[in-house]
Amino acid sequence: MNALINWLDNRTGFRELMHEALYERVPGGARWRYVWGSTLVFTFTLQMITGFMLWSAYSPSTRTAWESVYYIQNEMFIGYIIRGLHHYAAQAMVVLMAIHLVQVVIDGAYKAPREMNFWLGIVLMMIVLGLSLTGYLLPWDQKGYYATQVTTNIMSATPVVGAEVQKLAQGGSDYGHLTLTRFFAMHAGILPAMLVAFLTLHIYVFRRHGLKVHDAKHAPDTTFWPDQVLKDAVACLAVLAVVLMLAILRPAELSAPADPAVKFDAARPEWYFLFLFRFLRFHAVEALGLTFGAIIVPGIIMGILTIMPITAQVLGEWGHRLNKAFIWLMATAIAVLTGMAFYEDANDRGHQAALAEAHRDGQRAIELASGPDKIPVDGAVSLLRRDPYTQGPRLFAQHCAACHRFNGHTGRGTLVMEMNAEKVPVIGAPTAADLGTFGKREWMTGIVTDYSNHFAWLKNAKWHQDAKAKSAAGESVEFIDPDGSEMADWTSGNVESLKSAENADNVKALVEFLAAEAGHAGTDFDAALIEQGRKLATEGIWAGALNGTSCKQCHETIGDAFPAQPTDEGASGYPTMAKYGSAAWLKDFIRNPGAARHYGAKNQMTASTPEKLTDTDLDLLVRWMTGNHTASTVPDYPSQMEAVNAAISK
């Protein structure tokens, strides 16, 4: 063994190298305060290892990037740990770098003769930030796509060469395959190679001048190995433990596949760039132009940092104090701006809804991609475009939410706001039914037992108030009145019998029958109850006063199939209840709400013609409303009923 080592040393001289590397003198003894540089080297090594592994499974193109990251994260063995480590270690690196920088400035380690090393450090910092920017886009998800759009647009604000710089970064005038291949080449090739080169120089120069000793009399001198290395290793272990824990407990997020045609309202940069983002939000800053806020100010800050060694040289002790004051000022400003950004976002209902939607879309895309059909060749972006569970709420928000609501919101989790007389935004009152339970048992129960209340929303509508006023003035007007229709009379006239114990089971059965006629997916119906309900609906076999009143007496088609080619032939003036609430009924109703077979001309709902709502979109909307889509375990948009009720009770 010894002979072998001797031979190796003879051929390579490695003993001397090891000695050089490990037996560096540490005056004043090993200290915890010296560990930061080592943790950075360690984190970078971790990034190389996990990065190479991710590389072995990543495929940069607009139709494979999200898809391969999804695959790494959700299918490959411990893929989520590798990606999570890479994701969190990148953030750890930025934090450690900031600590390192602040310490170097405070300890005066940037001063002569270490100026060169300070500048090498600044270059390294820029490279790390570049790695972080380029890495953010690679998953090609909505979050990375829109955040990086902001970055490349900022580049274009560079004076003179802006447009060319942007084009070079993007690989063309717009985002596409080449944006990804270039970002990837930068992220995995060019920038890491530069980092290795500059890091080597940084460490070399560091060794040349030795440690900037904080307090030489702190303890007896020692050597790097093993005293300082032990402390360094413990610190690195702590870093590793933190990122590993985060990777496992909070797996790195993957939002929905990037889609330039889908607006994304939750765009934010990585948290450590939030301060810059918040800075750009000051209208006073924007008034001076984007170039000022996004390029000149950061440029000046970097400039002041860079000349710190010169400042200290020229101004002596005062220069050093100035530098220290500046670094504390920056740290405080960054902390305050970051805090502001977090605080404002947390209190911004719109942003929270957008975040919830981004999360929902991302989860859903992953859910669909994990399905038996896998991801089609045209990419995961098409999965969501064809998914009723994703598109339904959007279509509802766009086409229905002007009057209707869905569990108190627009379908997409946002509240409908309007200005009150004092020009203060308030929650707008819906002027048509809240369809959150449409076609379900709750809905049917409302209709059967409490009709006027169930449709009370309509009374908020201007047309209703106008018509009411006219009819009070003695004019004869035809309008849908939740308080004054035959159906309302039936439920209010029979309220005691409906609520009586002897009819409790009957009401339940009728509701079961009606809900089964609507037949929304995902409900288990009770066949016996349905049969009992059908009898009630068609034959009216109730207990007590209700006995003999059946639905069929007015709604002649109840219990029938909904016709494939619905016509108004034989319309009796009562809305058809044939498969009321089913997909077929709903499609016909949305297209022809004013048909005689429904509510006739007195219905104020506007028809959604194919010019407004294409057949494909109608299908997506109706399938969502009737639950006819691949099941989802993704949490839905939160109900906003409490907020609405609170606003109404005010």
Added chain:
Amino acid sequence: MTSSPSSSDASPTAADGHAPLAPRRSVLVHLVTAVLSFVIVTIPATLGGLFFLDPILRKRKDAEAGGKSGEVSRKDEKGFIRLNLTRDSIPADGTPVPVTVLDDIVDAWNRFKNVPAGSIWLRKLGDGPILAFNSTCPHLGCSVDFRPAEQDFFCPCHTSAFALDGKKTNDVPPRDMDGLEVSMRTNGADDPGGQEIWVRYQKFRGATAEKIAV
């Protein structure tokens, strides 16, 4: 070298055993060597650099998307795309409606046929003209929303706000919202009173006061 040769192996540093070499070579040799070394490094580096500049150097541009290829049946030579909506289907009260524009997208080696290319806002002014805006924020490229309560357009990224006619109402955006050319037609022929809405969908550079199509 601090370690002394401990075995009979020849020392790796042969120079140690020789007298220092006299500078025998002429200036010319120095020069030629320097130039050669420079050239062998510079040529590949320049070639590599030029390749990297492809996005601004390449002369032959990718074929224009759509155009006369006929892939988008509802697109004409001037780049106008027919929307699914008709004039009558847009709210008369001026409320903006979001529309997804379908187009062919050329992305490097791919042509994606008839896919969602972007989203726009459409507004009808009474019985008058139809306004169309690209929904991409002219500030830094986020998406502009319609706020019903405030009756304005608003970008949640850095709070750019615009009036419903697209004019900017605060200092954040560098310019107004990007209006798009609209042409009303009947059976594809210009007709100011027609029902068909044709829009020339374009994207514009962000962060500039001027509106520059990309």
